[in-house]
Amino acid sequence: MTPARLAVELKERGRAEGFDRVRVAAARELERDRATLDRWLGAGHHAGMSWIERTADRRADPRRVLPGCRSVVSLAWNHGPGRAGPADGRAPVARYARGRDYHRVLGTRLGRLAAWVAATSGQPARAFVDSGPVLERAWAEASGLGWIGKNACVITRDLGSWILLGEILSVAEIEPDLGPHPDLCGTCTACLDACPTGAILEAGVVDSNRCISYWTIEHRGAVPAERRSGNADWIFGCDVCQEVCPWNRRFAREPERTPDPAPDLDGLDPIDILGMDERTFRGRYSGTALLRARWDGMRRNACIVLGNRGDRAALAALAVAREDEDPVVRSHAAWAIERIERIEPRAGKG
Numbered sequence: 279m280t281p282a283r284l285a286v287e288l289k290e291r292g293r294a295e296g297f298d299r300v301r302v303a304a305a306r307e308l309e310r311d312r313a314t315l316d317r318w319l320g321a322g323h324h325a326g327m328s329w330i331e332r333t334a335d336r337r338a339d340p341r342r343v344l345p346g347c348r349s350v351v352s353l354a355w356n357h358g359p360g361r362a363g364p365a366d367g368r369a370p371v372a373r374y375a376r377g378r379d380y381h382r383v384l385g386t387r388l389g390r391l392a393a394w395v396a397a398t399s400g401q402p403a404r405a406f407v408d409s410g411p412v413l414e415r416a417w418a419e420a421s422g423l424g425w426i427g428k429n430a431c432v433i434t435r436d437l438g439s440w441i442l443l444g445e446i447l448s449v450a451e452i453e454p455d456l457g458p459h460p461d462l463c464g465t466c467t468a469c470l471d472a473c474p475t476g477a478i479l480e481a482g483v484v485d486s487n488r489c490i491s492y493w494t495i496e497h498r499g500a501v502p503a504e505r506r507s508g509n510a511d512w513i514f515g516c517d518v519c520q521e522v523c524p525w526n527r528r529f530a531r532e533p534e535r536t537p538d539p540a541p542d543l544d545g546l547d548p549i550d551i552l553g554m555d556e557r558t559f560r561g562r563y564s565g566t567a568l569l570r571a572r573w574d575g576m577r578r579n580a581c582i583v584l585g586n587r588g589d590r591a592a593l594a595a596l597a598v599a600r601e602d603e604d605p606v607v608r609s610h611a612a613w614a615i616e617r618i619e620r621i622e623p624r625a626g627k628g
Contacts, residue, residue, distance in 0.1 A: 279398055285453040291394060292353055295387040297444075298437060299354040301421035304454045305340045305347040305447070311416040312338030318483065325486035326497055333411035340447050343411055344404050349452040352418040353391075354434065354441040355384055368545025369583045372491065372515025373440065375567035376543040380442045381407050382565065388444045399450030407444045414443045422457035428481040429469035429519035435462070438526035462525075469519040475508040478519060490516035494579050495571050500606050503613065506582045513546050513579045514571060543568075548580035549595045552611075577607050585614030588621045 279287075285302055292300035315334060324330045336342040340350055357374055374380060388405035396403040406412050415432050419425050424434040424441075431439040463481070470478045477488035486492040490512050493501050501509070520526055543566065551559075559573045568576060581599060584592040592614070599611035 281451045281453040284395075284399060284450065285455075287398075288351065288391070288395060288452065291391060295391060296355065297353045297387070298356045298441070299352075299423050299434065301352050301418070301423040301455045301457070302452050303350045303352070303417055303421040303457055305350050307339040307341075308413060308416050308420065309338070311413050314482075315413070321485075323479075323483070323485045323487065325489075325492055327486065327492075336411040337413050340412065340417075344402060344447040344449065346402075346449040347447045349448045349450060349454070350412075350417045350421070351391075351395075351446040351448065351452065352414070352421045352423050353388065353444045353446070354418070354423055354432075354437065355380070355444070356437045356441050358440060367547065369511050369513035369548050369580075370517075370545050371513060371543055371568075372517050373520075374442060375514060378565050379567045379569070381409060381567075384442060384444050385409070388446060392446045392448075395446060395448050395450060395452075399448065401449035403446055403448040403450070405444065405446050407442075410445075412445050412447070414445055417445060418443055419459050420457045422455045422459045425459045425461045425463070426482055427461075427469070427523065427525075428463050428467065429473075429478060429523065430482050430484045431520060431523075433462070433523065433525050435525075439520050439523060440526060466524060468522045468524065472518055472522040474510060474516075474518055475505075490518075494575075498572075498575065500609060501578065501582065506610075506613065507586055509579070509582050510586055511583055513548060513551070513576070513583050514568060546580075548583045549592055552577050552580040552584070552595055552599055552607075574604055574606060577602075577604070578610050581607065581610035581614045585610075585617040588618050590618060593618060 289300040315337065318324065319331050319334060340347045385407045388407060392403040392405035408414065415426050418432045424432040427433040427439065432441065432443060433439045434441065475488045475490060477485050479485050490509050493505055493509060494512055494514050556573045559576065563569060571579065581596065584596060596611045596615050599607055600615065602608050602611065
């Protein structure tokens with residue numbers, strides 16, 4: 279099969295699998311993006327995510343991940359503009375996580391596509407969904423799928439940034455698309471201005487040490503006291519920099535495309551989370567992205583949310599958590615109690 283025909287059929291199959299965009303770039307070393315990554319790592323902006331540093335050499339060149347790689351396929355899955363924020367005292371969850379774990383949902387589909395590429399071309403292929411040493415945003419930009427915005431998310435003209443990315447590396451030659459995509463952020467600074475913790479230091483540069491998503495998902499153990507108030511009401515992730523983006527405000531597509539959306543994940547009751555035992559937590563949220571933060575991390579996050587709210591109705595639950603066997607939960611519950619007792623409750627609370 280010719281490279282051009284292979285590209286056409288791959289895109290048709292990708293759309294049949296539910297992907298909204300399929301674009302191809304010729305494999306090479308991304309020297310500019312490797313330099314950007316090195317500066318980011320050198321500044322310590324990866325915080326505790328040491329695995330990024332360990333795989334930096336491989337990330338910039340897909341031929342180090344798949345020997346002989348000739349083509350990088352970038353695929354985007356739109357998960358929609360999202361539903362309205364949670365009500366009734368529930369703490370918000372990042373929109374991408376309001377359903378089954380996308381790594382599983384998209385991974386299965388990408389695996390089928392990679393297997394088809396390998397069988398059709400007779401050449402090896404590998405698929406990744408945010409799970410391998412691949413500069414996925416850089417390759418999406420290189421393929422013409424979208425551009426890396428000032429909030430460091432990939433933005434597309436018609437889907438905004440409410441997308442999930444996956445990649446297929448192939449030794450086969452697949453006709454590439456025109457790229458890279460031009461940067462269309464212009465002079466807009468909405469995301470930089472709106473970030474509640476000042477994590478976006480400059481266009482495209484996010485300091486994980488300040489990022490709510492890092493502290494609520496990736497970080498293990500205690501959250502430094504000086505970082506807790508910045509988490510505000512977020513119990514898992516943060517969408518602020520995307521919610522204010524004009525490219526997302528103009529986009530209103532239904533139905534929501536979160537993989538297997540689950541209404542009860544629009545928001546979580548922090549008191550309910552705090553009181554769960556591990557078996558209940560895993561039983562209820564198995565197969566969702568919440569397991570990334572783990573049971574102990576979600577209970578820690580719940581304490582922070584309750585402390586930030588200043589809700590005296592949470593004091594009883596926090597008093598129980600202050601005696602928990604987990605020292606991190608104990609310390610965060612004690613912090614929340616102290617904070618509630620010395621700040622004015624928010625309107626409508628307490």
